[in-house]
Amino acid sequence: MSSDLAVRAEGIAKSFRLFNHPRDRLKQIFAGSRRKYYQEFWALNDVSFEVARGETVGIIGRNGSGKSTLLQIVCGTLKPSAGHVETHGRIAAMLELGAGFSPEFSGRENIFLNGYIVGLTQQQIEARYEAICAFADIGDFIEQPIKTYSTGMAVRLAFAVMAHVDADILVIDEALAVGDARFVQKCMRFLREFKERGTLLFVSHDTTAVANLCDRVVWLDGGRLKASGPAKQVCDMYLENLFESVQGASRGAAPAAAPAAALTSAAPSRDQRLDILQASPYRNDVEIFEFHREAASFGRRGARILDVRFEHPHGERLAWAVGGETVVVAIDIEALEPLASPIVGFLVRDRLGQNVFGDNTYLTSQASPLALAEGDSASARFEFDLPLLPPGDYSIAVAVADGRQDDHVQHEWIHDALTFRVETSSVRHSLVGLPMRAIRFERVAGAAAATRTPGLADTTR
C-alpha cells in the first residue's frame, strides 16, 4: 500500500493446468471448482517479495524455477492462481525475445504500437523516435517488417523502445543473452544509468551480471522462494548450491564412476575472489564449470579420466579464475590395463570449436615414460599463465593415450570434459590476448617535430 513500494507480491502461486484438449479448458472456466478437467503443475508456490521504489532486484534460479513466470505475473500478462501483485508506476517489460512486436509491421510501426501500448501519446513517441532509432542502431531496417529481422535486431529494437518509454519499473528477462558484445555494453550502461532513477527487476542465470547490477537478489528454486537478500550473499549461496547439486548429480548418475567420486569429492572450492568481483568491468573473469564425466567421448577405454579441474598453483580447486593469473589444469587418470608410455593432454576450444591452445605430457615424459600398471592412478598438472580470452563459452577436451606423439592408441578422449565461461574481457578482436608485461606509450623526445608521426607506440615486452 505504501507509495515507497514499486512492486509488492504476496503469496503468489501459479498452477498451470495441463489439459488434454483446448475445449476442456473452456469447460473448466464454466465448471468452476465442481469438476477437474486437468492435471496441475505448480510453477510458483507462495512467493512473496517487495521491491522498493528505486531498488534493483535480481531474480536468479535454475531453468524451470519459475523466474519467467514470476515476471509475467508482475507485468500482468499472466494471472496468478493465488495471491496478488500490486505495482505502482508504469512498467516496461522485455519478456522473451521480441517483446510485443507484430511481425507484419515495420520497425517504425512497432515503435509507435509499443508506445501506445504503454500509454504514450503520438506526440510523445514522435519526440522519442530519433533517440530510439539511434539506440537500436539497425539502420534502414527500421522501415522493414519485423519478420525480416534477425533475432539480434529485434532485441535491439525492443530494448531501444523499452529504454525510451519513461518507465518507472523495468522488467528484463534474459534479454541480453543475444545481441553482440557492443550492444550488451550499451544496454548495461543504460541499465546502470536507469538504476539511478527507476526500479529494475532483472532475471538471469548469469550470476555475474546479477551480482554486478543488483542491490538485492531473490532466489527461486522449484517455484519457491529459497532466499532473498543482499545480492552478493544470495548469489554466493546460489552458486554453492548449484555446485553441490551438480557434483551430487554426477555421482548419482554414473555408478561406475564410484572410485572416481571418492577422488573428486574433495570439498567444493569456494571462490574467495567472488568478493572482489565488482571491481573493473573489463576484468577477464572466467567462470569454470564442473568436470562433465558423461560428455561425449571415444577411445579404447584402456584408461579412464577420473577428474579434470582448474587449480590454484597451491592446489585448491578453482571455480573462478582471472585471465593473466597462473592456473593449473589437473587431469587425473586411472589405468584399466597396463600402459607403457601414457600421454595425457588437453585442448581448449572456443564456442566455434576452434582450437585455442593446449598441450600434453609427451615431451616431458618422453625420456622416461611413466609406465602404469592396471589399476594405477596418475595425475597430470599443466601450470601456465591463463591467457586473456574474449567473452564466450569455452570447452576443454582431454585425452589419455598410449604411445608416441605421432603414433599412439587413444584410450579415452572426452570432448567437452570441462567448460568455462569468460564473462568480460578487454580482448575483442583476437582469439587470445596475452598478459602483457608492460605497455608504454610516450612521446619520443625531440623526434616529434621532425617526423610528425603521431602516436608511435613503443611496446616493451
Place this chain on the structure above:
Amino acid sequence: MNATSQPKQPLAVFASFWNHRTLILNLARRDVVGRYSGSMLGLLWSFFNPLLMLGVYTFVFGLVFKTRWNPGGSDNMLEFAVVLFSGLLVFGIFSENINRAPGLMLQNPGFIKRVVFPLEGLPWVVMCSSLFHAAISLVVLAAVMLVVMGSLPATWPLILVVLLPLLLFVIGFSWALAALGVYLRDLQQTINIVTAVLMFMSPIFYPASAVPKEFRWAIDWNPMTFFVEQARQVLVWGHPPDFAGLAGMTVGGFVVAWLGLAFFQHARDGFADVI
C-alpha cells in the same frame, strides 16, 4: 488494471474504445492500409472495389437479367443494383466483423503473452476498419445516385440511426466469438459458413415479399433482415425508418455488447495459458 477490470459496468462497452482510442484507430488505419500494401493504387482500391461491384451488378441484373425489385415498379436499370448494393453494404459490416472475430486473439499471440495489451480493443479495430470500408461504399453509392437520379432521398443521414444498433450487436458478438475462438479452434470455419447462410437468408438478393409464406419465418427470424430493410428504407426508398423498432434494437444491442464484453473479460484470464 483500471477500467478493463470492471466489465460489470455497462459503460465499459464504451470505455473499452475510448480508453485506447489512439491505439485502436492506429491499428485500424494499419489494417485498412495494410490490405492494399504493395499494390500500386493502394487506398484507391477501396474506392474502386465498390464502384466496380456496383457497375457489375447494374450490368448483370439490370441489363442481362432485366431484374426489377418491384414488379411493375420503376424501369430504371440501376435500381436493382442500388438496392442490392445497399443491402450488401450493411451485411458487409456484419460479416467482416463476425468472420474475423474468432481468429483475432490467435493471430496476435504477442499481444497476449508478452505485453499488457488492451485485448478488448481488437474487435474495435476490426469494427473501425469495416466502418471505413462501409463509409467509402456509402460515398460511392451517394455519388452514383446523385449522378444517375439527380438527387438523394432526404432520409439519407438517418442511416446512422440504423447502423448504431447494428454496431452494438456486432461488437457484442465479436467479443464473444473472439474469446470462444481461443478455446474452440473450429469456430473459425463454422462461422464462415454461418455468415454465408445468413447472407442468403436475408432479403439482400430478393425482396422479403418474394419468399413463400410458409418460409417467411426463416427470413423474419434473421436479425439482419431488419437492418437490411431499414437501411434500404432510408437509402433507397426515402421512407423514414421504424424508429420504435430501432430504439428496441438499440437497447437489445447494448445488452448484447455488454454481455459480450463481460464474457470476453471473464474468459481472457485463460488466454495466455492456451496460446
